[in-house]
């Protein structure tokens with residue numbers, strides 16, 4: 039019993055970290071119809087940046103500000119440089135994917151040059167560095183932080199999209215961006231904000247993940263390996279789908295690692311195959 | 326109010342609007358008719374800035390807006406009710422109207438005074454509204470931006486006689502406030518009840534212009550003209 043609970047909570051924690059990553063992608067794909075897969079690179083960049091900022095300043099707030107701020111700026115920059123007004127790129131997912139990988143290569147090399155391929159991680163704040171034992175299961179406090187953070191992000195996005203005028207504008211832009219423009223809203227500005235918010239979420243995962251899975255060469259591809267199944271299982275563009283799929287993938291991975299270590303990735307891709315066979319558009323159709 | 330000179334636009338290698346001149350004065354309702362495919366919607370979309378003008382000029386309230394984006398034109402008082410309504414399916418009536426609303430525009434109360442049904446359905450998503458309600462919402466959305474020049478592209482399509490009367494009332498109110506209206510309409514009898522001037526579009530430009538009174542005095546002449554034009558155009562295309 040205790041071990042099962044621990045395995046589940048551990049999986050949930052990893053799942054929520056993946057959800058924060060996937061929510062960034064989902065937001066950008068769902069609202070701007072743009073396939074951004076540069077998130078692995080952005081994760082690596084913001085994780086290293088958070089660690090270095092903390093090392094230099096000793097402030098977690100500074101680390102958070104740098105990770106989220108630089109990611110948001112990167113998102114807006116990417117939009118301004120490559121997406122805005124480029125009808126061809128906007129209409130074709132393949133070059134979007136290729137561009138994403140180009141960005142990852144650039145970031146990987148830059149990180150290699152600056153951090154010499156050293157694996158680093160952010161030291162945990164004292165407040166959450168312990169562990170708790172409930173019903174015979176011992177779980178580190180930081181995993182609980184991750185679960186709470188994932189839930190907060192889900193609630194935040196839901197409120198943002200359904201309860202604010204920014205959310206209305208974004209949904210209107212998805213429905214018909216020409217008509218949005220015809221009632222006086224600048225759709226370009228809106229899509230740039232969506233890119234900034236989506237990237238900021240990836241930056242948040244870099245910050246949170248830097249104290250969990252850390253920053254090291256290759257982690258950018260691990261991230262992609264774990265988030266792609268989420269996007270496929272959840273259904274591209276669906277935040278609810280991404281949330282449920284993240285939990286499935288996180289717990290699936292955790293169970294796999296605990297009980298049949300050689301098969302842990304197999305388990306995840308088995309879920310992908312089953313989804314594709316029975317619900318090819320994902321668990322949630324674009325919601 | 327609106328001044329269009331030598332306007333050209335189209336799709337790819339096909340030019341649809343070919344050197345068109347058009348004026349709409351403040352407080353004037355101009356009806357634009359023409360056969361299917363004459364290019365009326367292409368003109369409306371070009372005027373709104375949804376389709377780029379290839380040549381010529383568009384002036385709005387004395388400002389050159391030929392190159393301006395749609396949202397900038399809307400800021401200068403131009404609004405559109407597009408063909409096919411194009412409401413925001415995932416937004417409720419309330420959300421649509423508050424998104425579109427400018428201080429000088431219509432609020433829900435004023436919208437309710439002409440389209441009471443919309444107020445009753447204020448918390449319904451647009452995609453769940455009936456066709457007539459969606460038409461009313463598309464109207465209300467444009468009015469919420471406070472237009473001084475309103476482009477209407479076949480607004481009567483699919484409207485019940487009841488909603489059509491409300492539309493007539495709205496056009497009357499706009500005229501009384503000194504706003505201009507360009508009304509693209511297939512329903513000739515409806516167009517004639519509200520128009521100060523009637524234009525016929527053919528071969529990419531304005532072919533005929535008559536006053537509303539002339540058209541009302543002899544509506545047969547206008548429809549004959551439309552039919553005649555249509556057959557002549559088809560003959561020309563065949564050559």
Ligand SMILES: Nc1ncnc2c1ncn2[C@@H]1O[C@H](COP(=O)(O)OP(=O)(O)OP(=O)(O)O)[C@@H](O)[C@H]1O
Nearest residue numbers: 336341359360361362363364365366367368408511
């Ligand atoms: N997006 C488009 N791409 C290419 N051609 C188009 C496009 N939209 C319209 N056309 C063509 O342009 C011509 C004019 O179309 P338009 O919709 O402007 O006519 P209309 O006068 O509004 O017709 P209707 O009365 O049926 O609404 C038609 O031949 C149409 O097939």
Ligand SMILES: [Mg+2]
Nearest residue numbers: 365366367408
């Ligand atoms: Mg048309």
